[in-house]
Amino acid sequence: MQKKRAVVLQQEWGGKPCDHPAFAKEYDLGARTGSFICTQCGRTFTFREKAEIVAVRPAEDTAE
Ligand SMILES: [Zn+2]
Structure with missing residues (x-):
């Protein structure tokens, strides 16, 4: 996930x-x-x- 996207997620999640x-x-600028990044809250x-x-956690989801 791009860093920019994470910032948007954080704003949408609202703390x-x-x-x-x-x-x-x-990722930042492709690197x-x-x-x-948490895909739910963007942290x-x-x-x-x-x-x-x-x-x-008892069961880990290892999906990329
Ligand atoms: Zn989270």
Whole structure:
């Protein structure tokens, strides 16, 4: 997901609570940043933050 798209998502989501059900790789100007974006609320996570969220889930959806 492009960084620009994540900013739009964040505005649309409006800061509501989110359990971050799915993540997409973050791209900026076509290059991977190494971070991940919640596809629901648009929040950006580092690889480590994303891994910690996914780790406590019983069943992980590993879709790209
Ligand atoms: Zn989220």
